[in-house]
Amino acid sequence: MKKLILLILFSLQLSCISQDRKKINGVSFVASRDQASQEHVDALLRINAESAAVMPFGFIRDVSSPEIIFDTERQWFGETKRGAKQYIALLHKNGVRVMMKPQIWIWKGTFTGTLKMNSEEDWKTLENSYTKFIMTYAQLAEETQTEFFCIGTELEKFIANRPEYWHDLVKNIRTIYKGKLTYAANWDEYDKTPFWKDLDYIGVDAYFPLSEEKTPTVEQLVEGWVPYKEKLKLxxxxxxxxxxFTEYGYRSNDYAAKRPWLVDRSKDDVNLQAQANATKAIFESFWGEDWFQGGFVWKWFIDHKSAGGGGDNRFTPQNKPAEEIIRTFYKNH
Known part of the structure; x- marks a missing residue:
């Protein structure tokens, strides 16, 4: 009997290790006005995705405003606590692992990395507001047995100015949430983030500039990854x-790998091949590495049939050649 118990415990341990090392083949499941349906998840499963990031939102008026507004009736369903819970339940029902990734939106799309207060009083107010925001969703993540939790996204100046707050925040999160923790650092921020040892994964939003070419080849892009890859590995x-890679992806436009972080409203310069080549290059560069755990495609709209397409130059790979590349790599890795 003792040998049997030891064997069972050993098998469970191996199962946990295997689960920890399993590649995250994920998508960023964009918050919608509506509830998610089985049809929406079926489209995700067809590309062999086994994980999805669920992203409720909080809103801030401007880069010096300390108050975060969240979980209100004015928000889209998917941006709220109720929506996140519905998405998670449906994804889990289909065997999809989930990363809860609460995010901040600053009015007019101002970059969150510039969020910075002008007084100690405002910093304290922001800290209290952010704690309320993030702990609300950490509690939901624990209640729903969500596998991963992201404690923030691209908040460089907030972190640089208040590092002790972030160390304490991680401790507080761990008192209620027992899953794996990460933070989504911007590509030019991750090497300055001070609390990686407090977390389980180093999270990077992988919008690294790789090529000046209009339509770089896969080989050129793989070469462009070399210096960044060495730094990440170290x-x-x-x-x-x-x-x-808490986020990774490319727009389907000309010069897609020159400034991959660029978001604008231009509707010209559609270049499906540039997106496809960049997607293939990131897979070839990273998915075979033991120190690399996988990532979440930016971004995947829940209503697949109306998303993306051949005339779309935005980030989503849906209904574009890049989607087939993702399907193939996720199947084989």
Missing amino acids: LSENLDRPIV
Whole structure:
């Protein structure tokens, strides 16, 4: 009997290790006005995605405003606590692992990395407001047995100015949430983030500039990844934490890999091949590495049939050649 118990415990341990090392083949499941349906999840399963980021939102008036408004009746369903819970339940029902990734939206789309207060009083107000926001969703993540929790996204100046707050925040989150923790650092921020050892994964939003070419080849893009890849590997080894691309993806436009972070409203210069090549290059560069844990495609709209398409130059790979590349790599990795 003792041997049997030890064997069962050993098997469970191996199962946990295997689950921890399993590649995250994920998508960023965009919050919608509506509830998610089985049809929406079926489209995700068809590309062999086994994980999805669910992203409720909080809103801030401007970069010096300390108050975060969240979980209100004025928000879209998917941006609220109720919506996140419905999305998670449906994804889990289909065997899809989930990362809860609460995000901040500053009015007019101002970059969140510039969020910075002008007084100590405002910093304290922001900290209290952010704690309320993030702990609300950490509690929901624990209640729903969500596998991963992202404690913030691209908040460089907030972190640089208040590092002790973030160390304490992680401690507070761990008192109620027992899953894996990460933070989504911007591509030019991750090497300055001070609390990686407090977390389980080094999270990077992987919008690294790779090429000046209009339509770079896969080979050119793989070469462009080399210096960044070496730096990421070294950080992973030094901190003994795997790298996760909390966001990765490219627009389907000309010069897609020159400034991959660029968001504008232009509707011209559609270039499906540039997006496809960049998508293939990131897979070839990273998915075979032991220190790399996988990532979440930016972005995947829940209503697949009306998303993307051949005339769309935005980030989504849906109904474009890049979708087939994702399907193939996720199937084989």
